[in-house]
Amino acid sequence: MPRRTYDHYCAAGRALDVVGDRWSLLVIRELCSGQRRYSDLFADLPGISTDVLAARLKDLERDGIVTRHRVGPRATTAVYELTPAGAALRPVLDALSVWGTPLLGDRRPTDAVRAHWFALPIGRAIADHLPKGTATVHIGDTVFHVVIDDTGITHHDGPATDPDVELHLDLTAATAVANGTLPLAAATPDTEWVSAS
Structure with missing residues (x-):
C-alpha cells in the first residue's frame, strides 16, 4: 500500500506523515517504557483491531520508529521496541x-x-x-x-x-x-x- 501523505512542505506535516495515523502515537506510548510483545501491545490498547495494530507496527518499523527482534531460548518470540528516533518522540x-x-x-x-x-x-x-x-x-x-x-x-x-x-x-x-x-x-x-x- 502506498504511503499516505499530506504533501505539505512543513516539518509538522512530515512528522504527521509518519506518526499521524490513528493509534500510532498510542503504540509509541506503550513502547516508551520498554520492549513489548505483540500480545502485550494488543492487551494494553483496548479497542484496536489486530489488523490495525499489525499495520501500525509495520509502518512504524518501516519508518525507523520501531524495531522488531526475536528473543527467548529459541528466538521464537518477537518483541518491539523504540529506536532512538522513536524514543525522541x-x-x-x-x-x-x-x-x-x-x-x-x-x-x-x-x-x-x-x-x-x-x-x-x-x-x-x-x-x-x-x-x-x-x-x-x-x-x-x-x-x-x-x-x-x-x-x-x-x-x-x-x-x-x-x-x-x-x-x-x-x-x-x-x-x-x-x-x-x-x-x-x-x-x-x-x-x-x-x-x-
Whole structure:
C-alpha cells in the first residue's frame, strides 16, 4: 500500500506523515517504557483491531520508529521496541499529556484504563518533589520506575534497583494525581522526599 501523505512542505506535516495515523502515537506510548510483545501491545490498547495494530507496527518499523527482534531460548518470540528516533518522540507524548490533562474530566463508564498510562503525569509530579533521582511507583499490581536526570524524565518497566523514593498508590489516587485533582504529596503522605545526590 502506498504511503499516505499530506504533501505539505512543513516539518509538522512530515512528522504527521509518519506518526499521524490513528493509534500510532498510542503504540509509541506503550513502547516508551520498554520492549513489548505483540500480545502485550494488543492487551494494553483496548479497542484496536489486530489488523490495525499489525499495520501500525509495520509502518512504524518501516519508518525507523520501531524495531522488531526475536528473543527467548529459541528466538521464537518477537518483541518491539523504540529506536532512538522513536524514543525522541517521548517529549511529544509528554507535551500532549500536559495539554490533554484538562480534557480528562471524570472517567466515563466506557473509558478503558491501565495503571501504566499514568506514568507521564506521575513522572512530572515526582519531578516537582525530586529534581534528580529515581522513584519506583506501585499502582496496584503495576510497577514502573521513573528516572529524572539532566536529559529529562523517563519511565521504565519494573522497579528501580536502588530508588530514592518508593510510592504506593491505588488506581483512584493515581487517577486523581494524573488529572490534577490531587497533589502527589497528598496522595502519598507517608513518603519522605529525599533529594538525590
